[in-house]
Structure formats: C-alpha cells, structure tokens
Amino acid sequence: MKVLIIEDEILILKSLKMVFEKLGNNVDTATLGRQALELILNNDYDLIITDLMLNDISGFDILEGSLKKYKRDELPSRFVIMSAYSSDQITGRAREYNCLFLSKPFDNIHKTVDDIVSRFK
Amino acid sequence: MIGEQLNSLNYKENSLFIEDKSLKREINSLKLGLTLKRSEQNAGLTINPLGESRYEILKSGQRHFLQKKELIQLLENIAETQKNQDQIKKSQKNINSILKGKLKKNNIKRFFKNSTEYYQDVIKTLIQSEKIEDLPWKLSKLKVFKSYHSFITISLQKGSSKSLICDLGKSNRLKKYYFDSREFNNIFNAIRKSKSSYFYEHKIISKSLKLVGCFLAKTFTLKTHNLIVIISKDDFIPPSDGESKIFNEFSMAIEKALQFIELKNIIFSDLHLYLSTLYQLDYYIAIMDQNLLVAGNTENARFDKSFTQSWSNLEIQYSNSSNRFTSTDLFHYQRIKLLGELFNILKHELSxxxxxxxxxxxxLMTESIEDDPKEILxxxxxxxxxSLEILNSMTDIFSNEKKEVTRSIDEILSKVYTLCKSExxxxxxxxLYAEDSHKDVKVKSNMTFLTQVLFNLLINATQELKxxxxxxxxxxIVLSPVVNDNYVEILITDNGRGIPESEQDKIFQLFYSQKSTGNGIGLPLSRALAQKLGGDLLLQSSEPGSTTFILLVPICSEDE
Structure with missing residues (x-):
C-alpha cells in the first residue's frame, strides 16, 4: 500500500512511519498541510492519515483541497482523521466526512495500525 | 450722567432730608413710600431744588447736581431700599438667632420653623434649585432684589481648571460660559479680601466677565465648590449701606441654602453610585414600598424572598438566586476560568x-530499529x-507569587506565545519590533498579572478571528511593542470584524460582553490588572478589519 502520513509531531510521525513500513507499506510523510496537499494531488495514495491541527492549514483544509481529485464519497475510502482535539465540535465536523477517526493518544500503536491496514487493504 | 455725578457719592443710610415744602409735596405725590427725616442732622442726604428741574444734593458737605429724571431714579432706589430695610429690621431678631445656631442638614425643618416668613420663603425657593447654576434665576425672582438687573454666579469645582459663569442679564436670558480657574481665583480672592461688599467693574479686571458699573458681590466656600454671587443694577450708583447690609445678611442666610443645594447634588451623584453598585451585586435586591418597586437592581424581580427586612413602610427583599458575581469573587472566578483555559492548553500542548x-x-524497546537510535533519543x-518549557511558562501565568521580576520584553512575549501556541x-x-534593540528592554513587573493580560488579549483575538x-x-494577529521613555506600549492588532462604535466605550464595563459565550469579565479585569501594574489597557481603534488594543507597561529605569 502507498501511504501518506501527515503529522507535525516528529516522534509520532516517525513511529507511525516505522510501524507502517514494517508491515510492508510504502510511506511518505509531511509535517505541513500545504506540502501534504501537493503530495496528494500529485500521487495516488491508498491511505492518507492526517492530523487535524497543523501549523499552516488544518486537516479539514486538506480534505477540502483533496476534493479537486476525489469525490466527496470517495474520501472515507482514502482518509483517516487523527486528532488530539476531541471536542464535540471537531469530532462532529470530522464525522461529516464519514472517515475513520483516531483519537490521540492511542493505547497500542501496533493494534491501531493493524486495524487501519486491515480496513484499507 | 447720573453715574458720573454720583460715582463718588457715599451717602449714609437711606435717610433723606428735604426742607423745601413744594419739593416735599411733589415727592409725596409720587407715592414712592419714602420716609423723610425731620432734621438734616440725622439724614445722610439733603436735597434742595435749584429751579429749572435741577437739584442740589448735599452729602457730608459735598455738593452734587442732578436733573429731575435722575433725581426720581435716585428716590425710587432709596424708597426700595428703605422698604427692604424695614422688612429686614422686622425679622432681624429671629434671623440673628438662627444664623448663630448651626444649620444641620436634617434641621431644615426646624430652620423654617424659627425663621421669619421672609427668609423662609427665600430659602424655600432656593433649596428647590437642583444645581448651583439655577441660582441666578432664583435670585432674580426674589422681591428683595427687584431693583437689580444682573444676577451672576461663577462656580469653580475644586480641582477643576474651568469655572462656570451663569449670567442672567437684563435680557432675562441665562448665558452660560466658562473661564479659566486662575482668573476665577483672582476675582474670588479680590472679593473675599475686600471689606466692602460692592465693587466697580474697573476694580475687577476680567476680560470674560461683562459687568457694568457698580455691583454687589459675595464669595462662598462650599464643600466641593467655590462660588461667587454677583448682583448688579447695571449703573454707577454705589449701593447704600442698607443695600449692602441686606445683601450681606441675605448672603449669610443663603449660605446654608447653598450648602444644602450642594449637598443635594452630592447625594444625587452618590445615589447614582449606589444604583450602579446595586447593579453589580451578587444578589437581586428590591426595595418595595407597599408592594411597589421603589429601587432595585432588577426590573422584573422574581423573588423567592430568601430574605426580607422591613423598615417602616419599606420592605427590602433580597435573593441570592442569581448568577451575578460580586466584585470580590471576580478575580477568583477569572482565575478559575483561566485555570480551565490553561489546563486545556496544557493538555493539548503536552499530550x-x-x-x-x-x-x-x-x-525502541520492542522493535529492532534500522535507523540510528541515537537520533530518536x-x-x-x-x-x-x-514539555518542560511549556510547564515553565505556565508557572509564570499561574503562580501565586506576588513579587515583581525583571524580564526582557522578548522573554515575556515568547512565553506568552508558547502558551497560546495551540490557539x-x-x-x-x-x-513586530520597531527596533531590534527593543527586544532587550527590561520590564520589572508581576509576571503573573502581565502574562495573564497578554494571554487574555491574545485568546480574545483568536476567538474573534476564528x-x-x-x-x-x-x-x-500582530503584536508590536513600541518603547517610549517610561513605557513599553504593546499593540495587539487583529483583523477581525471590529467592535461597533456604539459598543466601544462599553467593552471595559463589567458584565458587558459582545460574545454570546462571554461573561464581560476578561477585558475589565485585564484593565484592572494593567492599572495595578502601573500601566493601562486601552482600545486604540477598532473598525472592521482592524482592532488594536494598547497595553501600557512601565519599563525599568536604567539604574535598576
């Protein structure tokens, strides 16, 4: 699988990348939203995991920007939303995309990644 | 001119002697009510006809000449004064006893009871005045001053730089204007120190005061005001001793009335203060007079009557079932709110x-890692x-320490930025620094308060921008510190929707909030804190697209 992980916390990004790679996936990473959007539009990813709070634009902006390439109902089969901010407002808005929503921190990184991979394979 | 003729005529009393029988008859036929003296010896003035409607007036061996018209005017004035004097004499005894006793503010009734009818009326009329400025009107209505044309009061509130002149002239129109307090003080002192109660315009040199000829004046030193009262006939005839005496006695009597009017004003402004305080109370309060709401801090009181107390006919009800806050609780409340906000930030920032x-x-513990583990470590x-840095910046904003610390502007702003980073x-x-060197300018302040104010302003701005x-x-959002001689001005500008002009003067009022979720505490408290630190918090400008607050913070002098 070709995977893109968007996360500005370096250690989280690196850990996720490592675990995904161990499972035989091809992983790209981005710490900024605009950089990620460029990668999305120029590559075909099977799975895109995005954090919501980034330093330039938000994860929602990435989802909206991806609509140039994907139809809205295609988003759940491509995107996983990840956030440490689990206010009702944010989870509510994330739910509107029907995407898988991961609350940080997750208990077991291996289990979490396994779950995601089995869903998107 | 009669004025020129009589300018130096300092006649005694209002007593008049006329020897010429036909002149006597003529004067009697005028029915002025004049009382004439029987002998020249006791009289202040002697009048002799010279023929061709010219008259000689003798005063202490000096001769003055008048035309018939001028004579009649003089006689009218004397008659008026005599009348007033008679009235005064009648009440003299009573007035003296009253004036000697002190008039306490709740003793007005007793004062009326003891006072003569005439002064009762005067004082009754006067104390109806709402303000000292009403005085010229009230004076002009008094019988005793019927023959006067100009009534002027000049009042200076102690500590003020401008004094207010209220001038009721011949036209019967009250003109109000201001002049400098220095000019006021010159006039005030000149009048106060003078032994005489009348003055000529040329003695009181004032560009602003438009006076003609001779006038009577008196100064009053009240609790919060200095006051000059001037009455004038707009002519050059000096007042008789009787007129001066009446004016002096009158002045003594009205001093109490003036104090009362002033007191009324003070009570009135106090009442405003009380009412506005009522509105900030934690409790709903209603003062009821036989089930009618007289005063309170709520219009449609829905009382569970947690407490009622009766006092004669009045009933005071209060209830603590409100969501108001007492000012003493405000700080506490704000700190708890701040704690909540900080806890959220801490959770986000640290998690x-x-x-x-x-x-x-x-x-690292479970997997074999291909990368150099040192890099990950x-x-x-x-x-x-x-994480530690975030925790440290937190201690600044939420420490209980009251001591002042010296920090550079850059250190302070960086700390606040770290705290607000997630927002x-x-x-x-x-x-944006005006000059790079400003980063190192030192501020000695209570960092808890200072960072709280900055934090509050930044959080407000971010909430608006979202x-x-x-x-x-x-x-x-732009933060731009500008260093002046004694202060650093920290300008906080956001490009939000702006604060409507009508609301700009209200945003620092307690419990006023534009935000539906706001409580109207953040800005008033921030300002209070800024002032506590020797600075201030101001709204510089606000329009759609640009709102700028200025936080003033005193900087360390060089030797510190």
Whole structure:
C-alpha cells in the first residue's frame, strides 16, 4: 500500500512511519498541510492519515483541497482523521466526512495500525 | 450722567432730608413710600431744588447736581431700599438667632420653623434649585432684589481648571460660559479680601466677565465648590449701606441654602453610585414600598424572598438566586476560568510530545530499529525539553507569587506565545519590533498579572478571528511593542470584524460582553490588572478589519 502520513509531531510521525513500513507499506510523510496537499494531488495514495491541527492549514483544509481529485464519497475510502482535539465540535465536523477517526493518544500503536491496514487493504 | 455725578457719592443710610415744602409735596405725590427725616442732622442726604428741574444734593458737605429724571431714579432706589430695610429690621431678631445656631442638614425643618416668613420663603425657593447654576434665576425672582438687573454666579469645582459663569442679564436670558480657574481665583480672592461688599467693574479686571458699573458681590466656600454671587443694577450708583447690609445678611442666610443645594447634588451623584453598585451585586435586591418597586437592581424581580427586612413602610427583599458575581469573587472566578483555559492548553500542548515520546520509547524497546537510535533519543530529549518549557511558562501565568521580576520584553512575549501556541496554530501571528534593540528592554513587573493580560488579549483575538474568517490564511494577529521613555506600549492588532462604535466605550464595563459565550469579565479585569501594574489597557481603534488594543507597561529605569 502507498501511504501518506501527515503529522507535525516528529516522534509520532516517525513511529507511525516505522510501524507502517514494517508491515510492508510504502510511506511518505509531511509535517505541513500545504506540502501534504501537493503530495496528494500529485500521487495516488491508498491511505492518507492526517492530523487535524497543523501549523499552516488544518486537516479539514486538506480534505477540502483533496476534493479537486476525489469525490466527496470517495474520501472515507482514502482518509483517516487523527486528532488530539476531541471536542464535540471537531469530532462532529470530522464525522461529516464519514472517515475513520483516531483519537490521540492511542493505547497500542501496533493494534491501531493493524486495524487501519486491515480496513484499507 | 447720573453715574458720573454720583460715582463718588457715599451717602449714609437711606435717610433723606428735604426742607423745601413744594419739593416735599411733589415727592409725596409720587407715592414712592419714602420716609423723610425731620432734621438734616440725622439724614445722610439733603436735597434742595435749584429751579429749572435741577437739584442740589448735599452729602457730608459735598455738593452734587442732578436733573429731575435722575433725581426720581435716585428716590425710587432709596424708597426700595428703605422698604427692604424695614422688612429686614422686622425679622432681624429671629434671623440673628438662627444664623448663630448651626444649620444641620436634617434641621431644615426646624430652620423654617424659627425663621421669619421672609427668609423662609427665600430659602424655600432656593433649596428647590437642583444645581448651583439655577441660582441666578432664583435670585432674580426674589422681591428683595427687584431693583437689580444682573444676577451672576461663577462656580469653580475644586480641582477643576474651568469655572462656570451663569449670567442672567437684563435680557432675562441665562448665558452660560466658562473661564479659566486662575482668573476665577483672582476675582474670588479680590472679593473675599475686600471689606466692602460692592465693587466697580474697573476694580475687577476680567476680560470674560461683562459687568457694568457698580455691583454687589459675595464669595462662598462650599464643600466641593467655590462660588461667587454677583448682583448688579447695571449703573454707577454705589449701593447704600442698607443695600449692602441686606445683601450681606441675605448672603449669610443663603449660605446654608447653598450648602444644602450642594449637598443635594452630592447625594444625587452618590445615589447614582449606589444604583450602579446595586447593579453589580451578587444578589437581586428590591426595595418595595407597599408592594411597589421603589429601587432595585432588577426590573422584573422574581423573588423567592430568601430574605426580607422591613423598615417602616419599606420592605427590602433580597435573593441570592442569581448568577451575578460580586466584585470580590471576580478575580477568583477569572482565575478559575483561566485555570480551565490553561489546563486545556496544557493538555493539548503536552499530550502530543508525551505521546510521541511514549510511542518512540515503546518501539525502541520492542522493535529492532534500522535507523540510528541515537537520533530518536535526541528527538525524545527535544520533546522533553519542549514539555518542560511549556510547564515553565505556565508557572509564570499561574503562580501565586506576588513579587515583581525583571524580564526582557522578548522573554515575556515568547512565553506568552508558547502558551497560546495551540490557539495560534491556524493564525498568521507576528511579533513586530520597531527596533531590534527593543527586544532587550527590561520590564520589572508581576509576571503573573502581565502574562495573564497578554494571554487574555491574545485568546480574545483568536476567538474573534476564528469567527471572522473561515479561511485560516486570512486570520492575522500582530503584536508590536513600541518603547517610549517610561513605557513599553504593546499593540495587539487583529483583523477581525471590529467592535461597533456604539459598543466601544462599553467593552471595559463589567458584565458587558459582545460574545454570546462571554461573561464581560476578561477585558475589565485585564484593565484592572494593567492599572495595578502601573500601566493601562486601552482600545486604540477598532473598525472592521482592524482592532488594536494598547497595553501600557512601565519599563525599568536604567539604574535598576
């Protein structure tokens, strides 16, 4: 699988990348939203995991920007939303995309990644 | 001119002697009510006809000449004065006893009871005045001053730089204007020190005061005002001793009335203060007079009558079933609110790096890592450092220490930025120094308060921007410190929707909030804190697209 992980916390990004790679996936990473959007539009990813709070634009902006390439109902089969901010407002808005929503921190990184991979394979 | 003729005529009393029988008859036929003296010896003035409607007036051996018209005017004045004097004499005894006794503010009734009818009326009329400015009107209505044309009061509130002149002239129109307090003080002192109660305009040199000829004047020193009262006939005839005496006695009598009017004003403004205080109370309070609401801080009181107390006919009800806050609780409330906000920020700011560290450590312990583990360990150390920094900046804003610390402007702003980082994530945030050297300017202050104020302002701005602009790229906050001689002005500008002009003067009022979720405490409290630190917090300007607050903070002098 070709995977893109968007996360500005370096250690989280690196850990996720490592675990995904161990499972035989091809992983790209981005710490900024605009950089990620460029990668999305120029590559075909099977799975895109995005954090919501980034330093330039938000994860929602990435989802909206991806609509140039994907139809809205295609988003759940491509995107996983990840956030440490689990206010009702944010989870509510994330739910509107029907995407898988991961609350940080997750208990077991291996289990979490396994779950995601089995869903998107 | 009669004025020129009589200018130096200082006649005694109002007593008049006329020897010429036909002149006597003529004067009697005028029915002025004049009383003539029987002998020249006791009279202040002697009048002799010279023929051809010219008259000689003898005063202490000096001769003055008048035309018939002028004579009649003089006689009228004397008659008027005599009348007034008679009235005064009748009440003299009573008045003296009253004036000797002190008039207490709640003794007005007793004063009326003891006073003569005439002064009762005067004082009754006067104390109806709402303000000292009403005085010229009231004076002009008094019988005793019927023959006067100009009534002027000049009042200076102690400590004020402008005095107010209220001038009721012949036209019967009250003119109000201001003049400088220095000019006021010159006039005030000249009148106060003078032994005589009348003055000529040329003695009182004032560009602003338009006076003609001779006038009577008296100064009053009240609790919060200095006051000059001037009455004038707009002519050059000096007042008789009787007129002066009446004016003096009158002045003594009205001093109490003036104090009363002033007191009324003070009570009135106090009442405003009480009412506005009522509105800030934690409790709902209603003062009822036989089930009618007389005063209170709520219009449609729905009382559970937690407490009622009766006092004669009045009933005071109060209830603590309100969501108001007492001012003493405000600070406490704000700190709890701040604690909540800080806790949220702390959770957001710390959970990411700690989660990252935990995940990396898990992997380091369980997996064989192809990368150099040293690199990951260094990153873990960075994350731990960052977490500690966040915790440190927190202690500044939420410490209970009351001591002052010296910090550079750069240190302070960086700390606040660290705290607001998660809030500022999707906002263009800049710190713009006018000069690079300003970064190192030192501020000695209570950092808890100072960072709280900055934090509050930044959080307010971010909340506004999130509402104002959907697209984060359009949201902008600029912090620009400008260093002056004694202060650093920290300008906080956002490009939000702006504060409507009608609301700009209200935003620092307690419990006033534009935000539906706001409580109207943040800005008033921030201002109070800024002032506590010897600075201030002001709204510099606000319009759609640009709102700027200025936080003034005193800087350290060089020797500190």
């Amino acid at each position: 990411n790096p700690i989660f990252g560290m935990k995940m990396s450590l898990d992997l 260094e990153q873990i150390k960075d994350s731990a450092d960052r 500022l994530k999707l906002i263009n945030f800049q710190i 509402k104002a602009h959907e697209n984060p790229r359009n949201r902008k």
